[in-house]
Every structure is written in structure tokens, then in C-alpha cells.
Amino acid sequence: MCADTTETVSYKDTLNLPKTDFPMRAGLPKREPGWLERWARIGVYEKLREKAKAETRAPFTLHDGPPYANGHLHIGHALNKILKDMVVRSQQMMGRDARYIPGWDCHGLPIEWKIEEKYRSKGLDKDAVDVVEFRQECREFAAGWVDIQREEFKRLGVTGNWDDPYLTMNYHAERVIAEEFQKFLMTGTLYQGSKPVMWSPVEKTALAEAEVEYHDHQSHTIWVKFPVVGLAGTEALVAEITGGDDSKTATAAQEIGAEFANTNVVIWTTTPWTIPQNRAVCFGPKISYGLYKVTEAAEDNWAKVGEKYLMADALAEDIFGQARVDAYERLRDASPAVLEALTLKHPLRGVPDGQGEWDYDVPLLPGDHVTDEAGTGFVHTAPSHGDDDYQIGLKYGLPMTYNVIEDGSYRADLPLFGGKRILKPNGKEGDANKAVIDVLASGNLLMARGRLTHSYPHSWRSKAPVIYRNTPQWFAAIDREVGDGQDTYGKTIRERALRSIDELVTWTPQKGRNRLHAMIEARPDWVLSRQRAWGVPLTCFTKKGALPDADDFLLRNEEVNARVLEAFEAEGADAWYKDGAKERFLGGIVNPDDYDQVMDILDVWFDSGSTHAFTLRDREDGSEDGLADLYLEGTDQHRGWFHSSMLQGCGTIGRAPYRGVLTHGFTLDEKGMKMSKSVGNTVAPEKVVQQYGADILRLWVAQSDYTADLRIGDEILKGVADSYRRLRNTMRYMLGSLNDFTEADRIEPAEMPELERWVLHRLSELDEVVREGYAKYDFQGVFQALFTFATVDLSAFYFDIRKDALYCDGDTVRRRAARTVLDILFHRLTTWLAPVLVFTCEEIWLERFPGDESSVHLVDIPETPAAWRDAELAAKWSTVRRVRRVVTGALEVERTAKVIGSSLEAAPTVYVSEGAAEVLRTVNFDDMCITSGITVTTDPAPAGAFALEDTDGVAVVFDKAEGNKCQRCWKILPDVGTHTHEGVCQRCDTALE
Structure with a gap:
């Protein structure tokens, strides 16, 4: 007992x-700033560089994707920078020279838009301000936010060369960005073209795909009649119908003409404003089409009884339902040969006051992009306002139109619609759609109309809808051979990019490879130009009177280029906008009067895509080979920074500027919803740091699967x-x-x-x-x-x-x-x-x-x-822990029942196999189980012995320890009280000696 x-x-x-x-309590929010000050005081980052140099460590360079310097950090910024910091620190502590140069993107609309907002609030006109003065305001705005964001990033515990970050607006950076652009100029990949690009009427500039986000938007929908006016190319059509029997030829031609007389091809569109720019209608060669006739409809219906329509069979029921047609019949099939033979009339042809603007026929053309999943199976085609449309236009020689000007309004002299706006300056819908619909309705050219809420592209800055607009822009040709001799990975930018993706880059996670590969494989030429003021200009000159495809259209002169670069190094890109700039750069080399100076600025993604050149290549603390070991950003950067850096690098150094790419997901609230200020579910990193400390935020990152979206x-x-x-x-x-x-x-x-x-x-x-x-x-x-x-x-x-x-x-x-x-x-x-x-x-x-x-x-x-x-020892102790778990489970039952208060009051018997017993006899198993005694036996376990379902061959019978409680270690042992020191066991008596 x-x-x-x-x-x-x-x-x-x-x-x-x-x-x-x-202390048990961390007190992180109050104590963390002190450690930051200490690290800055002793120069931890600098000491690591000195250590690496002394030890000749292998370098590891994570190149920072530049955030925009235009606002406080959000939780996505914190996730990104913390991940980068964990990469850099872990690589450093594993023996590398892990360098990290923070950077900022300082040009472009995010900053320019803020300055314009300030002007608008004061009733000022940005265009009335001297451009150099305006650019200086943008520079000062960006510099202020760089300082703010730098302190916010440092507060997260992020290490790096904070005293000397890279900024795209630094003079040397602007010089290098211009120099990188000049390489495109000199190698023949730069050209001026006229094609539809995503355009923001509110911001009056072209946008890159990465500058666009998608939101629900309510659009007009109209079903428009394109009257059939004749047959073209009937020989192939007649041959198909007659099977080559000449005796039937004349009759067949007459029958076809009669069947399709007074027929309408029906198109469906959500952009009525594009109808004045229509140049063709496309059909799908693999789609089943039919000729239909209205047999019952209300007298005031737009689709009249007796009217005939061509449409996709799969969509006929829905179309007639939208048009409130009560009954209809299908007259015959319409094969691809039939469709391609038809000639249509532009729906605005002959409208009152049209002044002959639309007096032309419209061809019906095959297009693989046409489906019968929605609409009518026929696609209205305006080459100036859509990429698929543009490609069809190129293939069939369709003319481009220039009806929509930069503010999203129709040109003033366009009949009927001159001055009408697609969007108002505030981003709301203008009067263009309604004007077009009204004209079509008055001429009985509509079959139906409605409204549709769908996902639609918006500018991520102004949040206003964007349009596709044909405008002269500067492009980098990605399928034209680059004349730089760097052909190891291909002769064109696309070839080099696809091979870089497959052969040179490690992707984390691997699915990132598939995403970027698909984008590069299918993308069009890169739109380099923007019609704005804050950025690095396209430093080139065009020959007056020369056509864009002429050999002498672009001035390619190394001496001129050198003058520009020298000025940018000393004065920044503002030098391009100062009075007399053209004469300064061209004088004495060519006649300035013979050339026009290009005033567009570079796409800001070209700036960020060029950062490897002035950061990794040019800086002493950059990378020895000018390449990064890792680019790390969110998944949206497959169409952003990863993408533009790939294109830019392939155009200038012949390959990707990075060896590895890591992507992380987006941040969501606890319910998995996208964060939104309007919803009120955002989590500000500053608030988390104030409440919990930065280490808790960092631990959240470490505990999360960053390859998917993260909840917080x-x-x-x-x-x-x-x-x-x-x-x-x-x-x-x-x-x-x-x-x-x-x-x-x-x-x-x-x-x-x-x-x-x-x-x-x-x-x-x-x-x-x-x-x-x-x-x-x-x-x-x-x-x-x-x-x-x-x-x-x-x-x-x-x-x-x-x-x-x-x-x-x-x-x-x-x-x-x-x-x-x-x-x-x-x-x-x-x-x-x-x-x-x-x-x-x-x-x-x-x-x-x-x-x-x-x-x-x-x-x-x-x-x-x-x-x-x-491994042998580990296997043995796996057995010890397995049996111990059953013992502690048995003791917990007794503790819960208040039979014992401590496991030291127990001396259980453990029933195990012979093999387990041999293991347990070689260890102090009572110490392992924190009991005062324990008996290990291979006897059969009695009924009622404690066991765990998932642990076979182990059972425990509880018993209390016998003896007295040692007053020092609290074990209950028979020898307590029999030693020199009062009330202790042998072990404690020895210790007390």
C-alpha cells in the first residue's frame, strides 16, 4: 500500500x-520594433554580405517584383513580401549568399491617375500643365509612397537592402529602360501597326491584359437583321447542289435565288455601338444552320409573319422566344457553301441621313471562332473592335474603320452618331448604344432586344469598362526574327520564350509552367505604347511622309541613341519632353525637320520587365550573370510581370531573365470570399501587426498552402x-x-x-x-x-x-x-x-x-x-512509444475517475508480446511512462484490461504504487525513508550528497 x-x-x-x-507572454507588437532598430544599428544585412564575400559563398538572388508606389500595403503585399523574406533567409542560413534588393514600380497610370484625381478635384485641366512639371508631381508622389511602403515592409521583418532599393524612376533605371527599348528598335522587332487593343475611354489610353480585371456588367443585347441581297460565287454552290449535272445548273441557280430572296441573317451582339463599324458576318463551318420562316407573330412584332431568317439550328428556339414569335417553320438546310455564297446588306445602308456612309455589301465568311453555344450562330464582325474580328479582317482583306476616338466617342463627322459617347468621362454608359439601337429599330432592322448581365473587362485603376478600339500603336513583333544573333533558344521572341519555359525555368508549383506556356503560345504581338505622360518614352523618331512599313520609317541611328541615353543618365526621361529635345538629339546627325518625335510612353510592364537589366546586371550587389534564381509573385503575374519579363528578356538577352518562378494564391476572408473594401472584409496587415505582432502574420504564411488561395x-x-x-x-x-x-x-x-x-x-x-x-x-x-x-x-x-x-x-x-x-x-x-x-x-x-x-x-x-x-534504434523506440501510449491512456482513465492525481501514484502491469517485452526490459520503462513502478509481462491479458483499438497486442491493468512518497521527486517507492536524508529515495539521497 x-x-x-x-x-x-x-x-x-x-x-x-x-x-x-x-517571458511566457511575447508582447510582440511592442517589442518587435526594438529588434528592427537593433538589426539596423548592427547592420545585419550588410554583415551577411561581408560574411558571404569572405567565405566566397555561392550567390542566390531573388529578384523583387516591384509593387506600385501608390498606397498603403494590403494583405496580399504582406503575403508576398513575407514569402520572399522566408526564401532569402532560409537560403542564407543554408550557406548561400542570399541577396535581396527591394524595388518599386514608379511609372504609369496608377500614379498618374492619382495626380489627375487631384487636378479634377480642384477643377484643373491636366493637359494645360507643362508636361515636365506634371511628371515632377508624379515623381514626388511616387517617392512619398516609396518611403511609406518601405517602413511598412520593414515592419513585417523583411530583410534586404532597404537603404538602396531599385526604383524604375531613378535616372539610371530610366536610361536602361530606354536602352532596352532601343534594342527592339535596332533589331527590327519594333513596328507601328493599327489594330484593336483594349482601350480605356476614361483614361484615354491602351491597356495591357494585366491592367484589366473582370466584373459583372449589364449590357444591351440586340438581334440585328442583315438582309441577304445576292449570291456570290454560285458556281461552287450550284455544283454542290446539282452534283455536277449541267442540265440542272440553271434551274438550281434560280431555286437558290428564290429560296434566299428576302432572307435575313440574324446576328446577336452585346455592343450595339460597334454596328456602324461592321464589315462582315462570320459563320461556323461545322455548325448546323437552317432557313426559317415566321408563321405566327403579333402585328406589332419586329419579326413579322412571312419573314425568313438564317440561324443556327441549336439556337433557333431561343431566338424565336426572345423575338416573341408564336410559330415558325424550318424551310431547309443552309450548308457552308450556301452561306459563303450569300452577300448581305449593311443594316445601316440606306438609312435616312446616312450620307452613304454604309452603302456597301457585307460578306458572309467562315470563322472557326464562331460557336452555337449562345447568340445566333452568326457573329457580327468589326475588325477595328475585336481580336477575332481583326484576324478575320487580315485574312480576307477587310477595311479598318476609325470611327471611335480616344475618349470613347464617335468622330464628330460620323453621320447620325457623331459625338455620341460609348462611355461618359465618369465611366458610366453614354448615349452611343441607345442611338444605334434607335436607328436600327426605326428601320425595322431589329428582331429583338434585351439586357444581359455578364463578366466584362474593366480597367483595374478607374474601375470603368474598357472597349476594343483600333488605334495606331507601337508593337513588338513576337514572331519576327530578332536580328541580334542570340539564337540559342530560337530566332523569334515567341520561340525563345517557349523554349525558356520548358528548358531553363523551374516552376513552383509546376502548373505555373502550363499557364504561362499557353499564354505565350496564343498571345498576339506586344503593345508597347501608351498615350500618357508619366513613364519612359518610346525613344524613337519617324520619317515624315514615310509609310509605317517603309524601311526608312523608323530612324535607326546608334549616335542618336547614345545621345538620348547620355541625357537620360544625367537628367532622367524628362529630357525627352524639354523644349528643343528633338533638335538636341538629332542636330548634326540628321535633319530634325525630316523627323517626328514619338511622344507615347512605354507600357509600364516594359519598365518592370526591364528591371533585371538595371538591377541584376548593373548593380554591384546584383547577380553575377545578370539572371535571377527566383521570381516570386502571385498567380496573376503569369499575365503580368512573369510574362512581360519573359518577353522583354527574350527580346534583349535571348532567354528568360529568371531560372525559377514561384507563384502564390490570392488572399480571401475566412469564408473564402474575395476581399473588398465595400464589403468590409479586408484584413489590413498593419492591424494584424498592431494586435498580434508581425511574427503571427509570418506564421500564418508559413502554416498556409500558399500555392492555393489563402484565407485569413x-x-x-x-x-x-x-x-x-x-x-x-x-x-x-x-x-x-x-x-x-x-x-x-x-x-x-x-x-x-x-x-x-x-x-x-x-x-x-x-x-x-x-x-x-x-x-x-x-x-x-x-x-x-x-x-x-x-x-x-x-x-x-x-x-x-x-x-x-x-x-x-x-x-x-x-x-x-x-x-x-x-x-x-x-x-x-x-x-x-x-x-x-x-x-x-x-x-x-x-x-x-x-x-x-x-x-x-x-x-x-x-x-x-x-x-x-x-534506423535500428528508431525502430526500437517506436515500439517503446507504441506501448507507452496504451499505458498513458490507461492512467488517464484513472486520473479522470480521480483514483489517482498523478501518474507517479501508479504501478501498472503491461501485457505485451515476447518481442515487445524484450525491448521494454532494456529501458527504464517506468521512467518512460512516468510511473513509480511498472511490470512487463508476456502473460495473456485478463478480461477487462485496458487496450486501444489501434494498438494490437498491448493491454494494461492498473495498480497503485506501493511505498512512501519521496519528498523530493514525488515517486512512491518502498525505500523512501531508509536513507541518510529524511523522506527521500535512493536516487535523491545520492543527489543530495
Whole structure:
């Protein structure tokens, strides 16, 4: 029976209890800024560069994708920069020279639009301001936000060369961007063309695909009649119908003419404003079409009884329903030969006051882009206002129209519609659609009309809808041979890009490769020009009177180019806009009067696509070969920065400027909804940092699968904070137990008990997991492995077992081994976790190693000896842990029933197989189970013995420990009270000596 000694003696002061000043409560929001100041004071980033140089480390360069300098950071910015920082820090701590130069995109509409908004609020006209003065305001605005965002990024614990970032508006950067453009000019890939591009009438400029986002938009829908006016190319049509029988030829031609007389081809469109620009109608060669006749309809209906219509069979029922036709009949098939033979009349032909503008026939042409999934199976084709339309126009020689000017209104002299607006200056719908619909309706040229809500492209800056508009623009030809001799990966930009994607770049995740490959494979030529003021100009000149396709249209002169670059290096791109610029650059080389100066600016994606040249190539802290080891951005950058950098690099250096691409998802709220200020579900990083600290935000990133969209919100952050607290407590326990540890206490692994050698084995396994995970940028995998190890292997197992030895042993091998292992654990866990928990690991490190120059971020992850790996030992201890789990389960039942208060009151019997028994007899299994005694037997387990369903061959019968309670270690043992010191066991008596 268990018995207590009659009198208790306090031995608390003789125990080796943990001692540490490391607080349980982190207080991160208040304490993190102090560590930032400390890192800046001792120059951690600079010291790492010096260390790398002295050790001749292999470089690793993550090239920063430049955010726009035009507002406070959002949670997506925080996710991106934290991921980059974890990459840089982990690579550095694994032995690389990991450089990180932050950068900002400073040109383009995001900044220009803000200045225009300021002007509009004051009733000022931007176009009335001197362009150099306007550009200076843009520069000052961008510089202000660079400073703000820099401090916000630094607050997240992001390391890098913050004192000398790259800015696309720096004079040298502007010079290089112009120089990179000149390479396109000189190698023959630059040309001026007229084709439809996405155009913002509100911002009065062309937009790149990456500058467009899609929102629901309500559009007009109209079903328009294109009357058939004749047959063209009837020989092939007649031959098809008569089977080559000449005797039937004349009759067949007459029959065809009669059947299709007074017939209408019906088109459906959601852009009525494009009808005045129509030049053709397209049909799908593989679609089934029929000729239909209206047999019943109301007298006031637009589709009249007796009218005939051509339409896709699959869509006929829906079309007639929309047109409120009560009954109709199908007269015959309409084969591709029939359709292609038909000639149509432009629906506006002959309208009153049309002044002959639309007095032309419209061909019916085959087009593979036509489907019968919606509409009518016929597509109204305006080559000036759509890419598919434009391609058809090129193929069949259709003329382009120039009816829509830059503000989205019809040219003033366009009959009927001159001055009508597609969009108002505020982005709302103008009067153009209604004007066109009214004219069509008055001429009985509509079959039906309606409204449709659908996904429609909008400018991501003004949030206004965009249109496709034909306008002269400057393009980089991606299928034209680049005359630069860099043909290793192909002769054209497209060839070089596709081969780079497949042969030169590692994709994380791999699906990123497929996405960019598909985009590059199908994309048209790159639109380089924008009709704005804030940016790097297209530094080229055109010959007056020369046609765009003439050899002498573009001035290609190295001396002129050099003058421009010299001016930009000294004065920035403003030099292009100063009075007398043309004469300054051309005078004495060619006659300035013979040339026009191009005043468009470069697409801002060309700026960011060129950053590798003035950052990686030109800077001393750039990359030795001018290439980046990694580009890391969100998935939207497959059509943005990854894309433009690929095209730009393939046009100037003949290949991709990066060796690796990592993409992350978007940030969503806790319900998986897109964040929106109007909805009120945004999560500001500043607020998270103020409430929890930056390390909690960083831990959220590390715990998440960044390859998919990431959710964040209060409940999620509370869960992250809980994980952080558990990890912090683990580290605090280690610090307390290592309070007075010195090198004299250390022992070699060969002298250690098996339990300690098992921990070393686990560390050898984890070292491999950590290094491979960081190498693959698998931060979630690394953290999950370390968190599980810290909470399950350490806190719930190793620490739980060894705290008795650490507290109660004297100077034993067991205690010295445990402390040696704790020191080894300390160095690995702090360095393994430092790339994630940058502030906390610094705090932990300084608790043991204080000093003005001390920092965990100045050390590497320690090398782990291969000799620590011991698979045989690991297998043995797997058996120990498996049986232990059943024992602790049995004791928990008794504790819950209040039979015992502590596991030390127990001395259970464990029933196991002979093999397991042999293992357990070689270890102090009672210590492993934290009991005062334990019996291991191979006898059959009695009925009612405790067992776990998932652990075969193990059963436990509970019994209480016999003896007295040791007043020092609290074990209940028969020998308590029989030693020199009162009320203690043999082990404690020895320790007290």
C-alpha cells in the first residue's frame, strides 16, 4: 500500500528547476520594433554580405517584383513580401549568399491617375500643365509612397537592402529602360501597326491584359437583321447542289435565288455601338444552320409573319422566344457553301441621313471562332473592335474603320452618331448604344432586344469598362526574327520564350509552367505604347511622309541613341519632353525637320520587365550573370510581370531573365470570399501587426498552402496565435533547462542513453526535411514537421520523460546527456525557425547569447552529423512509444475517475508480446511512462484490461504504487525513508550528497 511519511521536508531549493527571464507572454507588437532598430544599428544585412564575400559563398538572388508606389500595403503585399523574406533567409542560413534588393514600380497610370484625381478635384485641366512639371508631381508622389511602403515592409521583418532599393524612376533605371527599348528598335522587332487593343475611354489610353480585371456588367443585347441581297460565287454552290449535272445548273441557280430572296441573317451582339463599324458576318463551318420562316407573330412584332431568317439550328428556339414569335417553320438546310455564297446588306445602308456612309455589301465568311453555344450562330464582325474580328479582317482583306476616338466617342463627322459617347468621362454608359439601337429599330432592322448581365473587362485603376478600339500603336513583333544573333533558344521572341519555359525555368508549383506556356503560345504581338505622360518614352523618331512599313520609317541611328541615353543618365526621361529635345538629339546627325518625335510612353510592364537589366546586371550587389534564381509573385503575374519579363528578356538577352518562378494564391476572408473594401472584409496587415505582432502574420504564411488561395481572419489568426504560444512554451522550457549549461557539461553521443540518441536520430531526419523543404520553398511542410516535433516528440514525450532527471538528478550522465541534447535542440530549432519567426528566434537567441553583435540571423543552420542517424534504434523506440501510449491512456482513465492525481501514484502491469517485452526490459520503462513502478509481462491479458483499438497486442491493468512518497521527486517507492536524508529515495539521497 502507498503511504506518506508523517512529516514532510522541503527539498525545493535542492531541485534543478528551470530558470529563465524569457517571458511566457511575447508582447510582440511592442517589442518587435526594438529588434528592427537593433538589426539596423548592427547592420545585419550588410554583415551577411561581408560574411558571404569572405567565405566566397555561392550567390542566390531573388529578384523583387516591384509593387506600385501608390498606397498603403494590403494583405496580399504582406503575403508576398513575407514569402520572399522566408526564401532569402532560409537560403542564407543554408550557406548561400542570399541577396535581396527591394524595388518599386514608379511609372504609369496608377500614379498618374492619382495626380489627375487631384487636378479634377480642384477643377484643373491636366493637359494645360507643362508636361515636365506634371511628371515632377508624379515623381514626388511616387517617392512619398516609396518611403511609406518601405517602413511598412520593414515592419513585417523583411530583410534586404532597404537603404538602396531599385526604383524604375531613378535616372539610371530610366536610361536602361530606354536602352532596352532601343534594342527592339535596332533589331527590327519594333513596328507601328493599327489594330484593336483594349482601350480605356476614361483614361484615354491602351491597356495591357494585366491592367484589366473582370466584373459583372449589364449590357444591351440586340438581334440585328442583315438582309441577304445576292449570291456570290454560285458556281461552287450550284455544283454542290446539282452534283455536277449541267442540265440542272440553271434551274438550281434560280431555286437558290428564290429560296434566299428576302432572307435575313440574324446576328446577336452585346455592343450595339460597334454596328456602324461592321464589315462582315462570320459563320461556323461545322455548325448546323437552317432557313426559317415566321408563321405566327403579333402585328406589332419586329419579326413579322412571312419573314425568313438564317440561324443556327441549336439556337433557333431561343431566338424565336426572345423575338416573341408564336410559330415558325424550318424551310431547309443552309450548308457552308450556301452561306459563303450569300452577300448581305449593311443594316445601316440606306438609312435616312446616312450620307452613304454604309452603302456597301457585307460578306458572309467562315470563322472557326464562331460557336452555337449562345447568340445566333452568326457573329457580327468589326475588325477595328475585336481580336477575332481583326484576324478575320487580315485574312480576307477587310477595311479598318476609325470611327471611335480616344475618349470613347464617335468622330464628330460620323453621320447620325457623331459625338455620341460609348462611355461618359465618369465611366458610366453614354448615349452611343441607345442611338444605334434607335436607328436600327426605326428601320425595322431589329428582331429583338434585351439586357444581359455578364463578366466584362474593366480597367483595374478607374474601375470603368474598357472597349476594343483600333488605334495606331507601337508593337513588338513576337514572331519576327530578332536580328541580334542570340539564337540559342530560337530566332523569334515567341520561340525563345517557349523554349525558356520548358528548358531553363523551374516552376513552383509546376502548373505555373502550363499557364504561362499557353499564354505565350496564343498571345498576339506586344503593345508597347501608351498615350500618357508619366513613364519612359518610346525613344524613337519617324520619317515624315514615310509609310509605317517603309524601311526608312523608323530612324535607326546608334549616335542618336547614345545621345538620348547620355541625357537620360544625367537628367532622367524628362529630357525627352524639354523644349528643343528633338533638335538636341538629332542636330548634326540628321535633319530634325525630316523627323517626328514619338511622344507615347512605354507600357509600364516594359519598365518592370526591364528591371533585371538595371538591377541584376548593373548593380554591384546584383547577380553575377545578370539572371535571377527566383521570381516570386502571385498567380496573376503569369499575365503580368512573369510574362512581360519573359518577353522583354527574350527580346534583349535571348532567354528568360529568371531560372525559377514561384507563384502564390490570392488572399480571401475566412469564408473564402474575395476581399473588398465595400464589403468590409479586408484584413489590413498593419492591424494584424498592431494586435498580434508581425511574427503571427509570418506564421500564418508559413502554416498556409500558399500555392492555393489563402484565407485569413480573426478566428484563423487566433488559431495561429495558439500554435505560436505552444511553440514558445517549448522554447521557454529549453531555455530554462539550459540556464547554466557550459561546454564542460557536454558529453559525446556515444556516452548518451538511448533516449537521447533517439532524439539525435530524429534531428538528423528533420535536418533533411528542413533543408529539402526550404530548397523547394515548402514552408508549410517545414513548419508542420517542426511544430509536430516540438509539440509531440519533445513536449509530450522527451521533455515529459526527462524533466524528472533534469530536476532531480545530481551530476549524472543522464542529466548531462539531456542538457547536451537540449543545447543541440536549441541551436537547430532556433536556426530552423529563424526564417519564419524572425523576431521570436532573435529573442530566444539573445536570451542565451546576449551581446551587441549577436544575432541568430548572422549564423547558419548547423551541420548535422550523419552518424546520428540510427534506423535500428528508431525502430526500437517506436515500439517503446507504441506501448507507452496504451499505458498513458490507461492512467488517464484513472486520473479522470480521480483514483489517482498523478501518474507517479501508479504501478501498472503491461501485457505485451515476447518481442515487445524484450525491448521494454532494456529501458527504464517506468521512467518512460512516468510511473513509480511498472511490470512487463508476456502473460495473456485478463478480461477487462485496458487496450486501444489501434494498438494490437498491448493491454494494461492498473495498480497503485506501493511505498512512501519521496519528498523530493514525488515517486512512491518502498525505500523512501531508509536513507541518510529524511523522506527521500535512493536516487535523491545520492543527489543530495
